[in-house]
Amino acid sequence: MNDMKQIFKVTPLLSKTKRSYCPGCTHGVIHRLVCEVIDELDQFEKTIIVVPVGCSTLAIHYFEMDTVQAAHGRAPAVATGMKRAMPSKTIFTYQGDGDLASIGTAEIVHAATRGERITTIFVNNGIYGMTGGQMAPTTLEGWKTETSPYGRNLKKEGNPIRMCEMLSQLNGPAFIARTSVHTPANIVKTKKAIRTAFKAQINDLGFSLVEILSTCPTNWGMNPVDSLKRIENETMNYYPLGEFKKVEGL
Amino acid sequence: MSKQREILQGAEACVKGAIKAGIGFFAGYPITPSTEIAELLSTELAKEEKIFIQMEDEIASITAIIGASLAGKKSMTATSGPGFSLMQEGLGYATIAEVPIVVVNVQRGGPSTGLPTKVSQGDVMQSKWGTHGDHPVIVLSPCSVQELYEMTIQAFNLAEKYRNPVVILTTETIVHMREKVEIDPFETVDIFNRILPSINPGDTYLPYGKFSDDVPIMGNIGDGYGTSVTGLVHMENGFQSADYEVADRLVRRIHRKIEKHTSDLFDIEILNPDAETMFISYGVASRTVKSLIYTNHPEIGLVRPKTLFPIDPIKIQQATKNAKRIVVSELNLGQYYFEMQRILPHKKVHLIEKIGGELISPNEMLRRIEELHD
Ligand SMILES: Cc1ncc(C[n+]2csc(CCOP(=O)(O)OP(=O)(O)O)c2C)c(N)n1
Ligand code: SF4
Ligand SMILES: [Mg+2]
Numbered sequence: 001m002n003d004m005k006q007i008f009k010v011t012p013l014l015s016k017t018k019r020s021y022c023p024g025c026t027h028g029v030i031h032r033l034v035c036e037v038i039d040e041l042d043q044f045e046k047t048i049i050v051v052p053v054g055c056s057t058l059a060i061h062y063f064e065m066d067t068v069q070a071a072h073g074r075a076p077a078v079a080t081g082m083k084r085a086m087p088s089k090t091i092f093t094y095q096g097d098g099d100l101a102s103i104g105t106a107e108i109v110h111a112a113t114r115g116e117r118i119t120t121i122f123v124n125n126g127i128y129g130m131t132g133g134q135m136a137p138t139t140l141e142g143w144k145t146e147t148s149p150y151g152r153n154l155k156k157e158g159n160p161i162r163m164c165e166m167l168s169q170l171n172g173p174a175f176i177a178r179t180s181v182h183t184p185a186n187i188v189k190t191k192k193a194i195r196t197a198f199k200a201q202i203n204d205l206g207f208s209l210v211e212i213l214s215t216c217p218t219n220w221g222m223n224p225v226d227s228l229k230r231i232e233n234e235t236m237n238y239y240p241l242g243e244f245k246k247v248e249g250l
Numbered sequence: 251m252s253k254q255r256e257i258l259q260g261a262e263a264c265v266k267g268a269i270k271a272g273i274g275f276f277a278g279y280p281i282t283p284s285t286e287i288a289e290l291l292s293t294e295l296a297k298e299e300k301i302f303i304q305m306e307d308e309i310a311s312i313t314a315i316i317g318a319s320l321a322g323k324k325s326m327t328a329t330s331g332p333g334f335s336l337m338q339e340g341l342g343y344a345t346i347a348e349v350p351i352v353v354v355n356v357q358r359g360g361p362s363t364g365l366p367t368k369v370s371q372g373d374v375m376q377s378k379w380g381t382h383g384d385h386p387v388i389v390l391s392p393c394s395v396q397e398l399y400e401m402t403i404q405a406f407n408l409a410e411k412y413r414n415p416v417v418i419l420t421t422e423t424i425v426h427m428r429e430k431v432e433i434d435p436f437e438t439v440d441i442f443n444r445i446l447p448s449i450n451p452g453d454t455y456l457p458y459g460k461f462s463d464d465v466p467i468m469g470n471i472g473d474g475y476g477t478s479v480t481g482l483v484h485m486e487n488g489f490q491s492a493d494y495e496v497a498d499r500l501v502r503r504i505h506r507k508i509e510k511h512t513s514d515l516f517d518i519e520i521l522n523p524d525a526e527t528m529f530i531s532y533g534v535a536s537r538t539v540k541s542l543i544y545t546n547h548p549e550i551g552l553v554r555p556k557t558l559f560p561i562d563p564i565k566i567q568q569a570t571k572n573a574k575r576i577v578v579s580e581l582n583l584g585q586y587y588f589e590m591q592r593i594l595p596h597k598k599v600h601l602i603e604k605i606g607g608e609l610i611s612p613n614e615m616l617r618r619i620e621e622l623h624d
Contacts, residue, residue: 103307
């Protein structure tokens, strides 16, 4: 045994608490990636997570660090206050699409344009998971939800919002990228993007955000495998993956 | 045709009431435990070619219904605690601009995100005083699914009549439970529509210059009268003014239009009027008292305000004048109790309260009555 090399270990930043996420939900994978990056960048002792109102409110139990659960949509404002008061800490928000792209649009846009030295992990599953499957600002055309029972109609419900494209127009962000977790290769790429985002903060380069295309099998009414396929076949067509902004030095 | 009986969930009853009252526009943002109202309306309003829109948050939701109401549509939103907090801006605006709106607040445990799925009556004082400045408000408190249906119709009527926000202050339990409701699609329910000016477009017209019982006879915006609306203190022509007399006159008139109808508006139910112990209890909390009364407790009586605000002190004083003991029971730390103490200064008023997201059971109530010291 002694001559075997350890190539993988569970990061100590993830708690052993039983998860309450639904089977096939990708919140869990994203939690692991974030914790691994923080661990690998040696930020363990310094990092504070701000969680939203949404299914990931429960993340306060799963991250072994100080946690603040903000009011719905306000995580970037709480993070701003903490980061300005404690510039040496590494502070990130973890937000859903309803939280970030609907009620919290003002907060995220202004944190980004101010160039707040915070990082945002933006989990886009195209629906309000926590409240039981209502239309989100990111819900795609034709998707049936509890509040778009006839399918999202662009004339009535308007267009889904592309946050990365919008935020990358601002001067404050140092790094803006969209990734997905629907295949192992994409999970690896997501981890890389999360690492770059935290580096932008640690190196004092500006605001950083990674949008991660995610699933909600429960409220999509699909099994986990079909949900992953839906990302490939539908979500990614409207939300292209890639880096939208990356300043020099990253 | 005989009355039609249905088993309905509170949210369904609220939606049926809104449709009966003539709702033309709903804007809202999902929040437990009010979301079912929005979800049902998203299906129902589309069928009737009326407007349903999900907005980006609660501030936008209440503001959108203000816009639609100015355009002449009967408008409503539904929310719960955290959303109600955000709506305070809109409530103040609708008050000073005199825009009829109906706001359903399905109370849950607070403060803040609090107890999202549990019952509470913690927003009583917020519904009266949540928005800044002196302002009147009409707050209705249903204690059953039937009453939620009826009060939703009533709320639209009162909003249109007084051109003032009306809050339906209900709770998680009432909106989620299923009860027998009597609804007859053919019955004639009185429906009130706002009074509109009868002058010809082009004639002299002041949106805040002509009144029916202190309520301005305003045209709908865009009707060709030349209507100007603002959240600032304004003159009769609707334009801003910082003049002392204008401001004083406006805010006093807005109060007067509601206050002078206090005794009509303040509706109460009284059970066992001669009982020794008179409870003052409203909404879901009053059901515990009722269940004792219905299970052979002649010593217990109930005064149940169906309207929480405006309060008519005389009605409360009369209904409790012979009681040996007065007990306020509510699911907060005594918000209405303090109001009752204020209007019953010569009586000892007791409080049996509960917070934490649970109802008071009849047995617990009996025990807590025993523990009272007169
Ligand atoms: C002011 C306010 N409005 C509404 C809510 C209700 N609410 C809780 S979570 C949520 C949406 C969550 O959706 P999303 O951000 O997409 O996260 P997910 O659950 O899908 O991960 C809403 C509307 C609230 N808590 N506060
Ligand atoms: S409701 Fe959707 S987002 Fe929430 S835990 Fe379940 S699958 Fe995940
Ligand atoms: Mg979501």
